[in-house]
Amino acid sequence: MVRWEPGTAERLQRAALELFATRGYEQTTAAEIAQAVGLTERTFFRHFSDKREVLFHGQELLVQAFLDGVAAARADASPLEVVASALRSAASFFPDERRPHSRTRQSVIDRNPALQEREHHKLTTLATTVAGALRARGIDEVAATLAAESGATVFGIAFTRWLREERSLADLAAEVLDELLTLAETAGQALRPTR
Amino acid sequence: MVRWEPGTAERLQRAALELFATRGYEQTTAAEIAQAVGLTERTFFRHFSDKREVLFHGQELLVQAFLDGVAAARADASPLEVVASALRSAASFFPDERRPHSRTRQSVIDRNPALQEREHHKLTTLATTVAGALRARGIDEVAATLAAESGATVFGIAFTRWLREERSLADLAAEVLDELLTLAETAGQALRPTR
DNA sequence: CGCCTTTATGTCAGCCGCTGCCATCACTAG
DNA sequence: CTAGTGATGGCAGCGGCTGACATAAAGGCG
Numbered sequence: 001m002v003r004w005e006p007g008t009a010e011r012l013q014r015a016a017l018e019l020f021a022t023r024g025y026e027q028t029t030a031a032e033i034a035q036a037v038g039l040t041e042r043t044f045f046r047h048f049s050d051k052r053e054v055l056f057h058g059q060e061l062l063v064q065a066f067l068d069g070v071a072a073a074r075a076d077a078s079p080l081e082v083v084a085s086a087l088r089s090a091a092s093f094f095p096d097e098r099r100p101h102s103r104t105r106q107s108v109i110d111r112n113p114a115l116q117e118r119e120h121h122k123l124t125t126l127a128t129t130v131a132g133a134l135r136a137r138g139i140d141e142v143a144a145t146l147a148a149e150s151g152a153t154v155f156g157i158a159f160t161r162w163l164r165e166e167r168s169l170a171d172l173a174a175e176v177l178d179e180l181l182t183l184a185e186t187a188g189q190a191l192r193p194t195r
Numbered sequence: 196m197v198r199w200e201p202g203t204a205e206r207l208q209r210a211a212l213e214l215f216a217t218r219g220y221e222q223t224t225a226a227e228i229a230q231a232v233g234l235t236e237r238t239f240f241r242h243f244s245d246k247r248e249v250l251f252h253g254q255e256l257l258v259q260a261f262l263d264g265v266a267a268a269r270a271d272a273s274p275l276e277v278v279a280s281a282l283r284s285a286a287s288f289f290p291d292e293r294r295p296h297s298r299t300r301q302s303v304i305d306r307n308p309a310l311q312e313r314e315h316h317k318l319t320t321l322a323t324t325v326a327g328a329l330r331a332r333g334i335d336e337v338a339a340t341l342a343a344e345s346g347a348t349v350f351g352i353a354f355t356r357w358l359r360e361e362r363s364l365a366d367l368a369a370e371v372l373d374e375l376l377t378l379a380e381t382a383g384q385a386l387r388p389t390r
Numbered sequence: 391c392g393c394c395t396t397t398a399t400g401t402c403a404g405c406c407g408c409t410g411c412c413a414t415c416a417c418t419a420g
Numbered sequence: 421c422t423a424g425t426g427a428t429g430g431c432a433g434c435g436g437c438t439g440a441c442a443t444a445a446a447g448g449c450g
Contacts, residue, residue, distance in 0.1 A: 008427085029406065043428055045408060080382030120319040121312040145352055146375050153344040157337060178387065180341050184379030187275030192373065203398080224435065238399055240437060 009047045009057060011037045016054040020108045025115060052118045055105065063126055065090045066151075070133045079139050079147035084177055086130060086151055087158075091170035094162065103163055127152035154180060204242045204252060206232045211249040216299050220307045247313045250300065258321055260285045261346075265328045274334050274342035279372055281325060281346060282353075286365035289357065298358055322347035349375060 015036040019028040030051050031041035048054045069089025073082040094102065109115040131148035135141060158173040165172070210231040214223040225246050226236040243249045264284025268277040289297065304310040326343035330336060353368040360367070 030408085031406085040429055041408090042430075046427080049408095051407065078378070078381045078385055080378050081385050084382070084386060117312055117316040120315050124315040142352060142356075142371060142374055143378055146348065146371070147378055149348040149351075150345065150375070150378075153341065153348065156344075157340055161337075176337060176341070179337055180345070181379050181383045181386065183273070183275050183338055183342055183345075184376050185383055186273045187279070188376045188380055190273055190276050191279060191376065225437085226435085235400060236436090237401080237438090241398080244437095246436065 008037075008039070008043075012039070012044060012047055013054055013057060017105060017108065020055070021104050025108060025112045052115055055108065055115065056118060056122055059122055059126075062090060062093055063129055065093045066126060066130050067133055070130060070137070075137075079134060079143050080150070080177075080181075082134060082137065082139075083130070083147050083151035083154075084174070087155060087173040087177065088170055090155060091158075091168070091173050094159070094169045096166070096168065099163065099166075106163055123152050123156055124149075150180060203232075203234070203238075207234070207239060207242055208249055208252060212300060212303065215250070215303045220303060220310060247310055250304065250310065251313060251317055254317055254321075257285060257288055258324055260288045261321060261325050262328055265325060265332070270332075274329060274338050275345070275372075275376075277329060277332065277334075278325070278342050278346035278349075279369070282350060282368040282372065283365055285350060286353075286363070286368050289354070289364045291361070291363065294358065294361075301358055318347050318351055319344075345375060 012033060016028070016033045019033055019036065029041075030044045033054065034041050034044040044054075048057060066086045066089065069086030070082055072089060073085035077085070109119055127145075127148045129148075130151060131141075131144045134144035134148055139147070154173060154176045158169060158176045161167075161172050161176075162169045207228060211223070211228045214228055214231065224236075225239045228249065229236050229239040239249075243252060261281045261284065264281030265277055267284060268280040272280070304314055322340075322343045324343075325346060326336075326339045329339035329343055334342070349368060349371045353364060353371045356362075356367050356371075357364045
């Protein structure tokens with residue numbers, strides 16, 4: 001008889017999501033999640049640095065997708081073109097089959113401020129990482145930060161729409177990015193008419 | 196003899212900042228902060244919903260400054276023009292005299308991930324509120340969210356530079372916003388050459 | 391002036407998130 | 421067969437945070 005089966009973190013994640021979705025996040029203790037898969041609270045915290053992380057584990061892969069997209073951009077691409085490439089790459093991490101799962105997960109997050117906080121933090125961290133990659137391409141700090149943060153914003157908006165509408169994330173992200181460019185173009189004509 | 200002096204929350208905030216700056220955030224307990232001003236832990240949590248909030252209390256005023264700036268914009272202003280107005284209004288909330296205080300506060304935040312999380316969350320919340328005000332002006336949801344979130348990003352970058360350089364926040368914000376427009380313009384030429 | 395209501399605080403018990411420390415037990419290499 | 425490795429259990433304990441109840445100061449009002 002095996003004492004510990006593999007994939008412990010994944011089983012904990014599944015159990016946690018289910019409990020959070022039914023009882024609610026705050027009404028579920030870490031010990032209960034652990035118990036649901038036959039483990040103890042102590043073990044739970046060995047796999048996840050805190051209770052919220054059980055919902056966010058695996059985001060390093062998304063970050064990597066962004067970085068791959070950055071690396072895939074042509075060497076002479078402008079900052080936002082690089083970001084567009086990153087968005088295309090990231091979008092492939094959310095095929096439509098994943099939508100149902102993402103929806104229940106998001107509904108849990110939307111009902112709890114502490115989880116929203118973590119989510120925003122992850123997005124900002126993502127932006128910071130991407131900004132680093134842009135700087136490594138020779139883009140100056142302000143431009144890199146702006147472009148990366150804009151990319152994260154676009155991704156966030158597109159992702160929210162992806163949860164609601166039955167369209168591909170790649171299409172939505174491209175559309176939202178395009179809208180950002182339009183906004184800037186319009187404002188540019190008004191805010192700096194001399195150029 | 197007065198049993199409770201006025202300005203309790205403010206005194207707690209000052210004591211907290213001082214303790215955080217010297218001992219560090221995690222090494223300071225809520226009870227210690229309370230004790231430093233002659234109160235109990237329980238009272239601390241009556242004034243602040245959480246330990247972190249002691250560093251973020253008062254941000255409603257900044258939000259209000261943004262909203263005032265939105266209201267001050269001309270009725271026919273484009274989304275990003277409205278945001279530019281909001282940024283000018285918000286910048287006045289950080290006169291240069293406030294820089295030293297903001298610096299020590301920021302150094303505390305920069306040393307603690309949990310505080311950074313809260314800070315990001317507050318910025319995102321700010322963006323959400325501004326987006327609501329933009330929608331109330333008739334701007335559609337995606338454009339409102341994009342513009343507001345971009346405004347928050349610009350503010351964040353400008354604020355970081357304001358802490359380092361001895362320039363006014365208003366100037367820095369205008370400069371960063373201008374750079375965003377430039378980035379978009381450049382990308383627009385590449386990403387949609389047909390228009 | 392005395393009474394009553396309101397408001398800020400104190401006290402206490404207790405849950406839960408999270409950590410350090412040490413023991414245990416399966417599996418593996420040698 | 422033995423020593424070592426890695427995942428887990430058990431336990432004690434701190435700190436964040438809350439609910440319930442008591443208390444005392446401040447203010448209004450007859």
